Amino acid sequence: MALEHLPATEFDSTALNETLVPAPGSAPDGMVQLLTPEGERVGHELYGRYADDVDGEALRSFYRDMFLIRRFDTEATALQRQGELVMWVPLTGQEGAQIGSGRALAPQDYVFPTYREHGVALTRGLQLSHLLRRFRGISHGGWDPRESNFHLYTLVLAAQVPHAVGYAMGMARDNAADASSPAGATVAYFGDGASSEGDVHESMVFAASYDAPVVFFCQNNHWAISVPTEVQSRIPLANRAQGYGFPGIRVDGNDVLAVHAVTRWALEHARSGNGPVLIEAFTYRMSAHTTADDPTKYRLSADEEAWIGRDPLTRLEKHLRASGAGDDAFFAALAAEADDMAAQLRSDVQAMEPPSFADSFTDVYAEPHPLIAEELAFHKAYEDGFADAGSGNDTEEEVGA
Template identity: 65%
Template sequence: MNASRLPAAEFEAEEVLRAAHAADVGRDQEPGGEMLQVLSSDGSMAGGMAAEVAGSTVDFAPYLSATDAPHLRSLYRDMFLIRRFDQESTALQRQGQLALWVPLTGQEAAQIGSGRALQPQDYAFPTYREHGVALTRGVRFDEILRLFRGVTNGGWDPRERNFHLYTLVLAAQSLHAVGYAMGMQRDQLADPSLPQGVSVAYFGDGASSEGDIHESMVFAASFDAPVVFFCQNNQWAISVPSSVQTKVPLAKRAEGYGFPGVRVDGNDVVAVEAVMRWALEHARTGKGPVLIEAYTYRMSAHTTADDPTKYRLSRDEQEWQTRDPLARLEAYLRTAGLADESFFEELGAEARSMATDLREAVLSMTAPDLESRFAAVYAEPHPLVQEELRFFQQYEAGFADEGKHA
């Protein structure tokens, strides 16, 4: 549409979008030299993996898995399956089978790469979008959807997976992660035989503007807590572009707290995994926290209640589609001769079977009865809650009586 024909309010909104886009492209789209990358957008090797971090040069090459064909295929498999899961979950929500869905398309490499670097004793604190990390920690797809189906307040036992329940309160998980890391730190001091664990706080660029993030980093730095702050900068805090969130790359904020910050290409699963391995080792060996900024892009809506066409330009989406994390690794696997056509065909069949099983599992989920809802309020029975339960039981019974007289 011609801008001169737009209503005043819409024209103003369009101009704001264009200004934000121009600022973003000018500063962030191609950070040049600041961002670690192993695989280029076309799937070719990008070059060296040495970078300046906190005043010293770090060589990330020892943490790479770029020559390990079985491992690279497994990374691709995880990314492929989690994208298919995302597509099926979006369809289920559109059909009224889920109350809401939070897509992750475009962020598969950031999540799978970081999650696969974790060791069993490490503990991850997610937001509400870390479905890929959940997969790497052994959480089943149907367990994730139990929350979005509304049949449970959780879905899995975090103590079994060392993967916390999803946090819906923005940035609150960063406080939890640092507190847990400080607890592990003290446990290991009291009992050196315990495995050295690291806590990981996942959050987005929007959450980085919350006070909880600042407070978490202050405490983590003060106590050299074994924690990795993993920020997925997907360019949009719902409808607010990253250029409004920060005037410098988010990784540079770590300097103000006195610990290392690294920016990595979040669409390059090989680079993400290598940087995460280094960061975990850094925290695990008593050197304190690390901030990782995974520079990526949310290719879909913030949630299924969101319409991204209202606040971002289609040309941005088209540009980022050329950086697709799955297409990038697939191109490398094919050109390097690390995967043949049968691998991709078998994976496609596996994904279709998974989607069918997932749909059946979701449709068979039933809501818990009223008593169990009230029983989950407190760990022990509470007189007030019991009184409220009796009230609702009488309330529901009244509808049954009306049905008899109808």
Template identity: 65%
Template structure:
């Protein structure tokens, strides 16, 4: 519970206080029991029964979506997929804390945040099928395009936040807003994250840095990247830091609400470290059995974000078997929609990709396109030869 400490200044600023590796803000434990915290509990006390059920529904639906997307990749319908099972609470809790005017900069795994921002989840698959460099218009939902370049989105997020500052300075009637920059523990080792926090702190930019520490940067364990909890870095930038149980959707929601209020009210950036776990592979090109133990995975399954919220909802009489069965049907309908939409996309036009590398024709790209066309034609020649051989034998 000692994930942050409140000082006596007028802004109510939280300062990370040499948080230990086992310390994190928790409002809902693994057994579904509520814990109290003087700073953060008020953010969940007024949540309606409908909102609490909505948190569970969001997590259940995005998990079913993720399962379907993984199956589509395994069946050859996607070039790659980035699973997020296990991280539902971190994403749904933070996403639901945002206002409509706030803006999210994701990495490539924030499928749950996409759901909370109103995206058709089928649109996420356009990128992974290779038919689009994006898949949606970020201006419609304030959810930016996925960023495959590690940590680059943190720089973009700070720049956008500084733009919000300038818009409000020019027109004080502009609605207050903040930015959430998502990144993982692996990306935290990139220089872009450091530079982003320096600029954000220097300019007091309204941005919340939200790190989903899922314990593994592909095959590199977190303890190799950092000898201390990431939240302790906040003190070096002079900004508040909160370490939260990333599998506790209520704690994540409360911490993100606090951080966004802090940023929108002109008090500057906040770093949130959500301690969670990637249950499956880093991507569908990865095999986690090569670098981590089954016992570790089994331990984290006892901390499952859906199971603990379900326990709470049942114990409080807020949801019954009919509710959970209905969600299974809703999940199957979502999966069917995503599959149908994906199969209707057709294939990628690889030649169009060559045509848009540069604004103008480039001799090296033309050379590479010619190689690809010859390579592709070789398959047709081989098929013709095989067909001719079989015809002669007949």
């Protein structure tokens, strides 16, 4: 299952955009695809070699990641409905885009996610229960980004994209100063809705101006909450890269193999000092925007049904079965593993303890601060005053609760 990192190819931005991105208003059949909806593996003149070393074992691991993260998503949604989480942001339908791109990352690369990149988090080795700390309302983050090069979730739309470019500009200086260490790149994940934000435009201007090693990864899931993509853009989103002077690639986002190959190429292109790349992964959000959303208010069930046949898991399962790389025993064992994972996840979430109110004072500054110490003392005196009044709150914990 050795997936080697290949050197970046020579790049002609005009030729690439003309051949790989459909003309405005055309059907999305000009997208890069290496695995058809029927599960047939096909080649590609430019990106095919970036998938040549992805054998049956690697594809089984891709399927395992997609299957587990979908089960995680299902369990997290159930936990929210049962009052264990404040809110949840589903990803069902986007597993191919996330696992394919996440598995293309090298350890030195750094990820700037939105709030939906649970699959990418899995590929970076995060404990999945840590993702739920923020959604349970007990943490501002949930994990240490330095341990996995996976940044904290960004809830403000598109705010992570300028951060990714700034970080990439710093990485470029590091790459130039230390040729002995492997060069790194950043990946900025965002959706089609965020692509309409000024933050994305400004980020692409800076990235192009400074040849920043950043891959802009847009998951076009067709809906910016209730606003369809065609209202936001008259052309395929990947075409926008032409205006900034760097590559724009439109890939079948439900084809995990094609996403993986395209992202490997883009990362090598960026790490090699050739500047940014925009990837538009054409996919579909099969579930709600969040658990606070009702998609039946703005989209037709017929549209959802049309995308069921393009399911990224179904597509890869067809290939695994047809090629002999996956049999009934493999899929049964994976289902059992997912059940165990879901049970452990539920146990972990229910065991999570909320922080005390006093903890909020310790997280303001890295070092002790006299004003914060004064305010904490006032808070403790305030709590003690309730206890002295015989209110029945005999302990600090009860008052804080």
